[in-house]
Amino acid sequence: MSTIQITINGTSQSLDVPPMKRLLDVLREDAHLTGTKEGCGEGECGACAVLMNGELVNSCLVPALHADGASVCTIEGVAPSAAAEGEPAHLHPIQQCFFENGGAQCGICTPGMILATHHLLDKYPNPTLEQIKEGLAGNLCRCTGYMRIFESVQKAAQALTTIST
Amino acid sequence: MPEPPSLIGASPLRKEGRAKVLGAARYIDDIELPGMWHGATVRSTIARGRIRSITFSDEIDWSEYAIVRPSDIPGENVIVHLIKDHPCLADGFVNHPEEPILLIAHPSKAALLRAKAAIRIEYDPLPGVFTIEESEAAVESGDAERIMWEPNEAAGSATFGSANCFRQYQLYSGEAKETEAGLAKAFEEAAFIVEGEYSTGAQEQLYIENNGVIAECFRDEHGNIESLCVQGSMQCPYYLVHALTVVFNLPEDKCRVIQVETGGAFGGKEDFPSVIGSHAALLAMKCGHPVKIVYDRAEDMAGTTKRHPSRTRHRTALSKDGMLLGAEIEVALDGGAYTTLSPTVLSRATLHAPGPYRWPFLRVRSKAMATNIPPHGAFRGFGAPQALFGIERHMDRVAKVVGLTPEELRRRNFLRTGDVTVTGQKLHEAFDMNAMLTRVLKEHGYHEKLARFAEENKTSPIKRGVGFAAFLHGAGFTGSGERRLNSEVVLRVDKATAGQPARVCVLVSSTEFGQGTNTILSQVAAHTLGIAYDDVYLAKIDTAVVPNSGPTVASRTAMIVGKLVERASLKLLETLRTYSALPETCDRDTFFAATERYFAEHETLRTSVRYEPQAPVFWDDQLYRGEAYPGFAWAIYVAEVAVDMNTYQATCTRFDALQEVGRVLHPVLAKGQIEGGVAQGIGYAIYERCEWKEGRMMNNQMTNYIMPTSADLPEIHVHFEEVPSVHGPGGAKGIGELPMDGPGPAILNAIENATGVSFHSIPLLPEDIFERFTSLGHLHGGSEDIDATVDRDTEVEAPEVTV
Numbered sequence: 001m002s003t004i005q006i007t008i009n010g011t012s013q014s015l016d017v018p019p020m021k022r023l024l025d026v027l028r029e030d031a032h033l034t035g036t037k038e039g040c041g042e043g044e045c046g047a048c049a050v051l052m053n054g055e056l057v058n059s060c061l062v063p064a065l066h067a068d069g070a071s072v073c074t075i076e077g078v079a080p081s082a083a084a085e086g087e088p089a090h091l092h093p094i095q096q097c098f099f100e101n102g103g104a105q106c107g108i109c110t111p112g113m114i115l116a117t118h119h120l121l122d123k124y125p126n127p128t129l130e131q132i133k134e135g136l137a138g139n140l141c142r143c144t145g146y147m148r149i150f151e152s153v154q155k156a157a158q159a160l161t162t163i164s165t
Numbered sequence: 166m167p168e169p170p171s172l173i174g175a176s177p178l179r180k181e182g183r184a185k186v187l188g189a190a191r192y193i194d195d196i197e198l199p200g201m202w203h204g205a206t207v208r209s210t211i212a213r214g215r216i217r218s219i220t221f222s223d224e225i226d227w228s229e230y231a232i233v234r235p236s237d238i239p240g241e242n243v244i245v246h247l248i249k250d251h252p253c254l255a256d257g258f259v260n261h262p263e264e265p266i267l268l269i270a271h272p273s274k275a276a277l278l279r280a281k282a283a284i285r286i287e288y289d290p291l292p293g294v295f296t297i298e299e300s301e302a303a304v305e306s307g308d309a310e311r312i313m314w315e316p317n318e319a320a321g322s323a324t325f326g327s328a329n330c331f332r333q334y335q336l337y338s339g340e341a342k343e344t345e346a347g348l349a350k351a352f353e354e355a356a357f358i359v360e361g362e363y364s365t366g367a368q369e370q371l372y373i374e375n376n377g378v379i380a381e382c383f384r385d386e387h388g389n390i391e392s393l394c395v396q397g398s399m400q401c402p403y404y405l406v407h408a409l410t411v412v413f414n415l416p417e418d419k420c421r422v423i424q425v426e427t428g429g430a431f432g433g434k435e436d437f438p439s440v441i442g443s444h445a446a447l448l449a450m451k452c453g454h455p456v457k458i459v460y461d462r463a464e465d466m467a468g469t470t471k472r473h474p475s476r477t478r479h480r481t482a483l484s485k486d487g488m489l490l491g492a493e494i495e496v497a498l499d500g501g502a503y504t505t506l507s508p509t510v511l512s513r514a515t516l517h518a519p520g521p522y523r524w525p526f527l528r529v530r531s532k533a534m535a536t537n538i539p540p541h542g543a544f545r546g547f548g549a550p551q552a553l554f555g556i557e558r559h560m561d562r563v564a565k566v567v568g569l570t571p572e573e574l575r576r577r578n579f580l581r582t583g584d585v586t587v588t589g590q591k592l593h594e595a596f597d598m599n600a601m602l603t604r605v606l607k608e609h610g611y612h613e614k615l616a617r618f619a620e621e622n623k624t625s626p627i628k629r630g631v632g633f634a635a636f637l638h639g640a641g642f643t644g645s646g647e648r649r650l651n652s653e654v655v656l657r658v659d660k661a662t663a664g665q666p667a668r669v670c671v672l673v674s675s676t677e678f679g680q681g682t683n684t685i686l687s688q689v690a691a692h693t694l695g696i697a698y699d700d701v702y703l704a705k706i707d708t709a710v711v712p713n714s715g716p717t718v719a720s721r722t723a724m725i726v727g728k729l730v731e732r733a734s735l736k737l738l739e740t741l742r743t744y745s746a747l748p749e750t751c752d753r754d755t756f757f758a759a760t761e762r763y764f765a766e767h768e769t770l771r772t773s774v775r776y777e778p779q780a781p782v783f784w785d786d787q788l789y790r791g792e793a794y795p796g797f798a799w800a801i802y803v804a805e806v807a808v809d810m811n812t813y814q815a816t817c818t819r820f821d822a823l824q825e826v827g828r829v830l831h832p833v834l835a836k837g838q839i840e841g842g843v844a845q846g847i848g849y850a851i852y853e854r855c856e857w858k859e860g861r862m863m864n865n866q867m868t869n870y871i872m873p874t875s876a877d878l879p880e881i882h883v884h885f886e887e888v889p890s891v892h893g894p895g896g897a898k899g900i901g902e903l904p905m906d907g908p909g910p911a912i913l914n915a916i917e918n919a920t921g922v923s924f925h926s927i928p929l930l931p932e933d934i935f936e937r938f939t940s941l942g943h944l945h946g947g948s949e950d951i952d953a954t955v956d957r958d959t960e961v962e963a964p965e966v967t968v
């Protein structure tokens with residue numbers, strides 16, 4: 001066991017975990033945040049994607065030790081008023097756009113997809129379709145055929161630029 | 166008062182969408198029960214043979230583990246689907262790789278891996294059969310060693326099957342003798358006879374959430390098993406109830422099944438949850454704790470069902486002006502090691518094999534063969550994509566031989582409104598394939614591209630082409646299936662309480678796994694009752710609470726269950742008119758006011774309805790004739806492709822999908838369904854290959870089984886024709902499976918247009934294209950140096966054309 005210091009969705013905590021435990025399991029089992037999903041366990045599907053120090057990572061490939069001292073954002077930390085208890089009052093614009101435009105069907109890829117979108121729109125506030133395709137190519141979705149997801153991302157980009165201007 | 170805007174054709178927000186985008190939706194692996202243990206499955210490492218011994222290494226303290234062997238099963242050691250040939254645990258003999266032999270459970274998931282590795286199983290291997298051809302050869306040569314399946318009285322298969330063959334069908338376009346005579350004459354008089362053979366590979370459903378369940382077993386004070394409760398990721402909770410009653414010898418009401426949020430299914434969670442659900446329940450029985458089994462990706466891919474591989478043979482007679490005179494079609498499916506759902510998959514393949522065409526005389530012979538591969542199962546389309554790949558590739562071949570364009574050949578032979586199909590079903594409801602073809606070719610820019618690509622391909626190393634496929638898809642269960650299912654739907658009005666206004670609850674066993682069940686059924690109820698979408702919700706799918714509205718399969722939810730919801734809603738209005746003076750024209754306020762008056766005198770308000778055919782539906786299982794489906798959806802899909810002659814990679818560069826599906830209930834969800842299905846179809850055609858070795862899937866990882874990513878897919882344009890149908894609510898028909906049918910043949914037709922070479926098998930990967938070009942001796946060939954009118958693979962007979 002090692003003790004790691006990790007900030008999850010803005011809250012710093014210290015956790016006793018085996019050093020090679022996957023960040024995915026640390027989040028799901030130790031931090032009890034089950035919004036981060038496992039699809040493949042080998043870095044292919046992006047269902048487990050989270051933001052670590054602002055970078056998009058597949059948490060199934062990150063050993064706990066590497067997350068020591070890091071700041072991690074999971075799907076539970078995306079909505080603005082995501083307090084510890086209860087449902088947040090508002091969805092983040094990305095979540096709202098996925099909700100309204102058919103970006104989530106079965107929903108299992110959605111948390112990773114939304115974090116990948118978050119990361120993409122940080123980098124390119126007005127992404128081209130090619131940039132969206134590239135940016136989400138590490139996140140597999142078997143339900144949608146991606147078209148509704150592209151539309152959700154485009155709408156989210158518009159919504160976010162309107163907010164920030 | 167103005168009419169409230171119609172909810173049919175609107176796109177209200179997905180019912181469970183908010184929880185999904187928040188990451189708050191709870192899937193099976195997100196659920197923990199107090200004292201829960203974890204379960205694992207010990208599987209066979211060989212394809213076929215006798216189990217000689219099982220040894221447990223003494224490095225492990227086995228007293229910490231629960232172990233389930235076949236002898237622990239309280240009821241029958243069988244997973245019941247259509248018949249009873251599929252063991253719950255292999256007892257002394259294995260028939261496919263990854264066959265479950267033992268189950269183990271432990272409080273710690275990590276401890277299971279070590280324990281699994283410490284169990285040694287020794288076998289006396291026997292030879293297996295791994296393809297349709299090997300299975301047939303064993304029968305033909307009388308090689309008893311390789312007969313791996315026989316019909317069996319006790320299993321209920323004696324009347325249907327034969328050695329290595331689970332089921333056969335014979336479909337005639339009329340009375341058998343007359344049809345045979347008609348066919349003989351057609352082939353005698355034909356100006357052209359065209360033959361072809363087409364094949365399709367296995368395909369993994371690849372839902373992003375693996376199969377998983379949690380089971381509990383409750384005992385009475387004497388320690389006897391009293392009841393079971395299994396919750397999990399699944400499509401058909403009542404299928405699992407049925408399986409549990411057999412494994413545990415318990416009555417139905419003691420086997421409770423709950424569906425939790427399900428992360429994709431596509432058929433892969435239709436029949437399989439009966440296996441994993443029974444396994445977890447056995448472990449829960451053994452250890453006295455709730456037991457969770459969630460597969461990892463490798464186990465899910467290697468051990469669970471896939472789409473049936475197929476081989477279709479066509480022999481077609483045509484007149485000199487390209488009219489179809491008759492056809493003989495043979496369809497063979499690889500069913501894997503046990504019967505599971507193969508007979509019904511085969512039935513759908515048989516009925517879709519003739520495509521959307523008029524056939525004066527036709528015979529389809531079909532069979533599902535047994536092989537030593539994990540059983541193949543349900544996957545979106547359920548036999549139709551295989552059969553339609555055959556006919557739609559074949560029609561392009563026929564066109565070439567006859568000297569017509571693919572378009573003109575089809576136009577001359579399309580079914581029309583009022584025609585009678587080969588099963589004798591009159592097509593009452595209006596549809597117009599010719600008009601649809603005109604529309605979608607225009608939307609796609611087909612004719613312009615045809616001309617332009619032919620020019621450009623002469624000099625470009627990237628060969629581009631366009632192709633299309635025309636098809637139909639039957640919605641609902643085949644033939645008498647819906648009548649047998651006798652589905653039930655209940656509507657209940659919940660009284661207003663302190664924090665919650667009165668609402669209407671829809672009780673069905675129809676599950677949500679992304680397709681939109683919750684949303685569309687709420688829409689239908691709200692629309693029919695004249696109340697708001699938010700006034701309606703779906704009951705949690707728990708067999709202790711919801712009636713059996715049938716399985717969530719076969720594109721039946723919107724059309725069949727939706728119609729039941731509509732009828733239950735009308736019945737509810739009738740009740741309120743009779744007892745609570747609900748006015749003839751009512752709205753949301755008068756509706757809920759009437760329910761209040763009703764509650765003043767009654768405790769509960771609920772209505773229930775059962776399936777009734779909306780028009781006479783007659784089907785004869787013996788003769789295989791009658792109304793094959795309550796309704797058909799019609800579609801034409803157009804693909805544009807680019808084949809890179811340096812890398813031999815074919816990509817789809819634009820896709821247009823036009824379908825007539827009755828009224829579209831929810832345009833956003835409907836588009837999403839079509840796009841998702843098309844993406845899976847593109848994967849089926851040019852990306853996804855299962856690599857087999859002695860019956861074992863070798864590429865059982867997402868790293869080496871390649872499904873399309875966002876970077877691989879073209880723009881998918883979805884178009885609808887809306888002709889309301891009497892069979893579904895508000896005129897809707899089923900759409901779920903349809904989009905899986907078209908991409909395979911459309912893309913391969915486009916590849917032929919691009920390269921001048923006709924391919925007959927999917928998946929078609931760069932190595933296949935390379936190999937074909939190499940064998941043609943045109944390593945850098947383009948369309949100009951390959952003679953497109955002669956196909957080298959298949960015999961084409963063209964008797965003299967009489968003028």
Ligand code: FES
Nearest residue numbers: 039040041046060
């Ligand atoms: S679970 Fe981590 S990438 Fe698939």
Ligand code: FES
Nearest residue numbers: 105106109141143
């Ligand atoms: S919505 Fe189901 S995998 Fe993406």
